[in-house]
Amino acid sequence: MIAELGHFSLIPALGLSVCLTVLPATGVYLRQANLMRLTGSLSAGLFVFVLFSIACLGNAFLTDDFSVAYVARNSNSALPVQYKISAIWGAHEGSFLLWSLVMAGWTLAVSQFSNGLTLDMRARVLSVMGALSVGFILFILLTSNPFDRILPVYPAEGSDLNPVLQDFGLIVHPPMLYMGYVGFAVPFAFAIATLTSGKLDSAWARWSRPWTNLAWSFLTVGITLGSWWAYYELGWGGWWFWDAVENASFMPWLVGTALVHSLAATEKRGVFKSWTVLLAIFAFSFSLLGAFLVRSGVLTSVHAFAVDPERGLFILAFLTLVIGGSLTLYAIKATGIKSDAGFEWTGRETLLLVNNILLIVAAGAVLLGTIYPLIYEALTDGKKISVGPPYFNTVFVPVVMLLFLVMAVAPASRWRSTPVEKFFKEQLLPGGGSFAVVAILVFFLAARFEPVVVLVVGVAAWIVVNLIRDLIGKVRHKSNKIVALFRQPVSYYGMLLGHLGIAISITGVCLTVYFSEEKDVRMAPGDVVELSGYEVKFKGVKKVRGPNYLADRGEIEITRARQPVVILFPEKRFYQAAQNMMTEADIDPGLFRDLYVALGDPIDDTAWAVRVQYKPFVRWVWFGGLFIGLGGIVTLIDRRYRAVRMRTSAAVETVGAMP
Amino acid sequence: MTVNKSLLIPLAVFVMLVTVLAFGFRLDDPHYLPSELIAKPFPEFKLRDLHDPDRILTVDDIKGSVSLVNVWATWCPNCVLEHPELMRISREEDLPLYGVNYNDESPKAIGWLERYENPFQFNIVDNKGILAIDLGVYGAPETFVVDKHGVIQYRHVGPVSREIWNHEILPVIELLRNQAGEG
Known part of the structure; x- marks a missing residue:
């Protein structure tokens, strides 16, 4: 009932x-x-x-x-x-x-x-x-x-x-993700409302900015949680698979990131108005597109929802109506929008535009890779193909590397126009210094010297150095520097946190990709295997009973130079109701490295297949994500928005009175 | 009112995208694909044997007699569901069964077969899903009837039950055997 x-x-x-x-x-x-x-x-x-x-x-x-x-x-x-x-x-x-x-x-x-x-x-x-x-x-x-x-x-x-x-991850991951996906409906609705009203001033950017930042923060945290969950729950230590469903959440994030930046430019400088409206439409369109790809079953994925052609048809029709309608409206109404202010090619506006273009190119590349199997099938009359991580890594990585470079130098640029010669002179030390210091660190501390690591982590260091320089620059000439720090708008700190988060994430991604070690070994009780300076000892397997499963629980003792580090208990669970086997990895997490142990299958009476992994800096991938999300949320408490709200309510009367 | 032409670009791109999606959608209609594959040769492949990783299996290994090729995985609950019927077929029917272990981890798959028993003559390791893509598999389990020349003659999506065997698969197999007898 x-x-x-x-x-x-x-x-x-x-x-x-x-x-x-x-x-x-x-x-x-x-x-x-x-x-x-x-x-x-x-x-x-x-x-x-x-x-x-x-x-x-x-x-x-x-x-x-x-x-x-x-x-x-x-x-x-x-x-x-x-x-x-x-x-x-x-x-x-x-x-x-x-x-x-x-x-x-x-x-x-x-x-x-x-x-x-x-x-x-x-x-x-x-x-x-x-x-x-x-x-x-x-x-x-x-x-x-x-x-x-x-x-x-x-x-x-x-x-x-x-x-x-x-798992805990599933309790929180989907709600967060949906808050993000659906949250992009708010800037979308603002964009459509603005287009229909025909009053495309920068007020709409000021209104939709906090909503966009909030939605985008939720999406950031949602994706981060998803990646973390995949890492500890799926049992093979990966944290990003370029799976169609992951891409479905990543594309709106990339476009949303572009939107967050372009809204800032529209609000502050009155530029890119038409482009920002388009991005607001895009961000939500990608959310809907993601929903279609995931739920219609046109793409197979590890996330596979039940496939039903009727559902796919409905979403496709809805998608066509909503996105097609808004893009048509855009084409008609966005004609003749003019920017309030001009800028030169050396201005910060140009860097923001480059940021937007690179993000859209990245999202486009991910979209192409995700739906390429469909295009290929359509063009070849039914032949099938799958697009894997190699494509995404080849196309995506160079684009975002360029993006990170732009990001590194952006804080040192100025609105409207930047004195180029001075700019390059000033950046010589932070840029060169970052790469040099990282190169020395990698040379002495890492297992081997990797030029790519120097490049990527060097850029990350450069980002951080320029953020710090920027912050110092803001208070240097003030008499009371501490008070000056507090006087900075909160949203400025949001930006610092977000960018810092990116630097942390790319450092984590790069180091864990290049320096992870993994061994799949057969281990009988008492066997020891050496991994990245740790001794991993298999002590045997016991049967245990959980609330709705039976499990084989392994005991694995890890030592380093004979000093105990940790004892891990990876499990192999059998869920009776669903008749399902699950690998429950056990992890010793750390700020600088994770030790990851998963139980494979029994080989004979006492011996098991065991997978042990050493994953340096893997936590940084998600720490960075949380910083980014936090950065977005922090901008919401900016006094400026509250103040602006009051001022706009006074200003609306005059705006409303205009023809 | 004049419309700035460049503003139409996003709309044009979107129309193209929807066309592709609609087309892909039609292609993946479950009623559409089977007929597409029937009477086509089983796709070429070169993949390892699950229990003997040094052995490379090719399409020639499934030729020679009428056979069932079953696409399965340890992560697939319906594969457990259909498993008793596959066991029955392997015991009672005079027909080789070959497994395609799809998007799986080999140690897991071997453990699964030990736990439930192995109805297959051999298992093709398709851990990257290459063969499954050529077969147009949307999910495990799927079962193909392949004749002795290696041509796909029937495809069943979803678990095989006694009902499905009697009414859908067996008639195809009998037809193939009769044809072979006559030819």
Whole structure:
């Protein structure tokens, strides 16, 4: 009964989202303020009904109601309770319900925290967001109902959540990711609202900037968590696979990064207005495209959602309508937009433009690689091909290396125009010095000298050096330097954190790629294998019982120069309900290195195949990601936005009065 | 109103993209692919044997008699589901079964076969999914009926059950045997 309530509550939710689409827009058209004012209550109603619906699904999981097909497929009475909750978004139907909840949540947030907006603008923005909700909720009702029952004969026991997903990572990774994906609907809605209103000034950049930064931060953290989860849960120590689904999250991130930067330029300097609008459309388009690729089954992937041609068709139609419509609107309305300020080729604006172009090229390269199998199939009449990491590494790495170079020197540039000669003279020491110091460090500390490592980590060091120089430059001439540090806008520190995060991440990626060591060995109890200066001793395997699995647990003692380091317990789990084997690696994490041990299969009575890995600096990959996300969130508490909001509400009256 | 032509570029790119997606979507319609592959020779491959990594298997190894080629993996729950029927076929039916271990890790796969028993004459290691792509596999399990000349005659997507064997696979095999008898 409760499951049916969950299903039915999606119907008023659909009705409310239709009202949210139509009524405020009608209000704008007829200049009826009372219709425009409906946005707040309609958004709240929409959110409540979707929240109630997902709560009903949660209730079905918690009460083990296996007559609900979705619960029967993805849960089991022995499943620990936190996984019963996270199983709500463990497969296609439920995860899309979460997606819709997140959409309703962003809509509610925009309706509540947009006091600086004109009534007209708020109505337009929320009407666009309402229209998106209509699409998402219809999709659930028509093709992906998580409340379908198996009646009259339903299973007594569920077939359990995929063991790979029974993990803390899955509890937090999808919600974060969806907050990011769907969050890009906000700048998208602002862009569309601005285009329809025809008032393309830089006010819209100021309005959408905090929302964009927040969504982008969520996406950053979501991707970081996904990578971390893959590393410790999938059991082979990789952290990025260029898998179609990973790419589906990475493409919006790349475009979103471009958007974050271009919005800054639009707001501060009044440049790139038309381009920024286009990027806002792109960022959300890539989110939708990702959803299509993942859920339609056109691409096979380790994440494989259940394939259903009907779903694919729906998303494709929705995609065509939303993106095609907005790009058409853009083509018509963006004609004749002019920048407020000019700039020379040496200005910081140029570097930001290069940043944008490189990010879009990178996203385009990832897109091409992801859908190339489809193109190839279409052109060759059905032949199939797969595109692997070599393509992505070959194309992607040079582009981002250029990007990092631009990033390193950007803080030293000036808006409008930079004195070129002075610029190069000043950069000689930071640039040359970074490469020289890194070269010396690699030469003395690393297992072997790798020129590529010097290049990549050198650029990372250069980025950091220039950030520090920039910060010092801001306070150097102030009498009280500490006070001056506090006087800097918070969003400036957000930028520093974000860029620092990138430097940390690329250092981690580069060092772990070049200096990881891995051994696959047969080990009997008492055997010792040497790895990167550590002695790894296999002490045998015991049987243990978990809540919903049986496991072989290995004991592995690691020492360094006879001094104990750690004892690790990798497991090989057998989940009875799903009849699934899982490798549960055990890791000794460290700031400068991880020791990673995974159990393979038994070879004879006592001997096992064991995989041991030494992964230097691998944590830095995710630390960097967290710094980047934190940097984005920090910008939100900038006083400037709060102050600006108040000023805009005063200014809107004059803007609104203009023809 | 005049429209700046360059502003139409994003729209044009998008139209191209949607065309590709729609086309790819049509291609991957589960009802479309099987007919595409039927009566085509089994794709060429050169891959290792799961239990004897020094042995390189090619398409010639599956020629000679009517056979079943089953694409499976340890990460695939439906493969466990269909496994008893494959065991029955290997015991009761006069027909060689060959496995294609798809996107898997070999030590895991060997362990899986030990745990559940091995119905296959040999297993082709397709850990990069190359052969699976040539076969147009969308997911494990999939089962192909291959005649003695190495031509694919039938394809079943999803687990093989007794029902499927009796009504879909066996008739194809009998037809092939009769043809062979006549020829």
